[in-house]
Amino acid sequence: MLLITAEGDTKNLTVNLLNLVIPLSMEIPVFTVDAFTNVPFKGNPAAVCLIENELDDELYQSISAEMNLSETAFITRQTSMDFSSGARFGLRWFSPKTEVPLCGHATLASAAVLFYIKNNVNPVVVFETVSGELYVRQNGDSIIMDFPLNNPxxxxxxxxxxxxxxxxxxxxxxxxxxxxxxxxxxxxxxxxxxxxxxxxxxxxxxxxxxxxxxxxxxxxxxxxxxxxxxxxxxxxxxxxxxxxxxxxxxxxxxxxxxxxxxxxxxxxxxxxxxxxxxxxxxxxxxxxxxxxxxxxxxxxxxxxxxxxxxx
CATH class of the missing domain: 3.10.310.10 (Diaminopimelate Epimerase; Chain A, domain 1)
Incomplete structure (x- = not known):
């Protein structure tokens, strides 16, 4: 039991701890990246979130709806120690409505965050996705993504x-x-x-x-x-x-x-x-x-x- 006394009031208020709901706070680094352009406010904007551990799909979708961009990317550390030295990461993409199986601009944006913000030391990073492993590397001021070829x-x-x-x-x-x-x-x-x-x-x-x-x-x-x-x-x-x-x-x-x-x-x-x-x-x-x-x-x-x- 928790005893609460209001100031200036002689009456005690008793609260059952079992009925208290204490919210757990969470903080996630987030970035907005304009992909396929060399100038701001052109190309395709994507949100990129750095995730320590996997979240519930419902939470991924809620964050993506809040970002309200064509795609939001979620990078997870997987077995990598951190985002600066790791070479292999999980990657998922969500539109405001649903998860998508493959997204190029949000992959480019994700690599930009790792290379330009986290200063990742590796020349190549690998994203494990539902579309297989995607290798991404720097080449001067560009980023090159190794993608599957989907001939129609x-x-x-x-x-x-x-x-x-x-x-x-x-x-x-x-x-x-x-x-x-x-x-x-x-x-x-x-x-x-x-x-x-x-x-x-x-x-x-x-x-x-x-x-x-x-x-x-x-x-x-x-x-x-x-x-x-x-x-x-x-x-x-x-x-x-x-x-x-x-x-x-x-x-x-x-x-x-x-x-x-x-x-x-x-x-x-x-x-x-x-x-x-x-x-x-x-x-x-x-x-x-x-x-x-x-x-x-x-x-x-x-x-x-x-x-x-x-x-």
């Missing part, structure tokens, strides 16, 4: 014609492909289209959700061949819409390029490509398909915010 297969347009109309309207379509591994539908606009038409697309999330309810598709990629004579030399452009996971448009998407790289490599006859994702923020990715069938995705990152989650 042709998709019958008639099976998704209403979804296509909701996404691109009356613009002519050259190819439609689907990656079963990533659940991404890729739509290539005809070469008669230009970048301005791609950038002008404004598909409504409600319409996309209405025309795809099977759970087969988690995001929709719209892509266009690059202007080969352009000064930028971009091999192809893209935009990515993912309302099925709570992201109306993903600004710059590394996992989408694990699908796009294989497709465009075959069409262009190139293993090294420069890609640009044409969201309002915009971002650039360097891609190289290696001889072992894996994909190197290279980009830069800017850490713009660091703090502590307290709850």
């Amino acid at each position: 297969k042709p998709q019958d347009q008639n099976e998704v014609k209403e979804l296509l109309r909701a996404a691109v309207g009356d613009l002519p379509i050259q190819d439609v492909c689907y990656s079963e591994t990533t659940k991404k539908l890729m739509v290539r606009l005809a070469d008669t289209c230009d970048r301005s038409e791609l950038m002008s697309l404004k598909p409504k999330a409600e319409a996309l959700l209405r025309h795809e309810t099977t759970g087969k598709i988690r995001s929709l990629i719209v892509t266009l061949k690059g202007a080969q004579n352009a000064e930028t030399g971009h091999d192809f452009y893209s935009r990515v819409f993912a309302p099925w996971v709570g992201v109306p448009e993903d600004p710059v998407t590394g996992s989408a390029h694990s699908v796009l790289a294989g497709y465009w490599s075959e069409k262009l006859g190139k293993k090294k490509m420069l890609a640009y994702q044409c969201s309002s923020r915009g971002g650039e990715l360097r891609l190289e398909i290696r001889d072992d069938g894996r994909l190197d995705i290279s980009g830069q990152a800017q850490i713009i915010l660091q703090g502590t989650l307290k709850f």
Whole structure:
């Protein structure tokens, strides 16, 4: 029993300790990182949390909803002693609505925190994820991620014609492909289209959700061949819409390029490509398909915010 006496009051108040709820506080370092850009407020922002031990999935999801970015990454120490000297870490990604199986920009952001903030001493760090081991290394002012190559297969347009109309309207379509591994539908606009038409697309999330309810598709990629004579030399452009996971448009998407790289490599006859994702923020990715069938995705990152989650 606990005896509490109010000041100026002769009456004692007795409280049963068993009825007291004492909250346990938690503090988690958190960072916001703009990925696939060399300037702040461009590219794709991701939240990165450093976790000493695994949390409940419900808590991961609550934190991600609070961050309200396309993805929040959670790095766990696993068997590493700390974030500065360890070479192997756990990594999970959550959108505001659900866990995602693969996320490029949040992986790039996670590596940036380890390399630039924690000054990790290793030239290569390994992330253990549901998509396998992802090796990440520094290369000058860029970070290179070793990703799986998810080549898409042709998709019958008639099976998704209403979804296509909701996404691109009356613009002519050259190819439609689907990656079963990533659940991404890729739509290539005809070469008669230009970048301005791609950038002008404004598909409504409600319409996309209405025309795809099977759970087969988690995001929709719209892509266009690059202007080969352009000064930028971009091999192809893209935009990515993912309302099925709570992201109306993903600004710059590394996992989408694990699908796009294989497709465009075959069409262009190139293993090294420069890609640009044409969201309002915009971002650039360097891609190289290696001889072992894996994909190197290279980009830069800017850490713009660091703090502590307290709850």
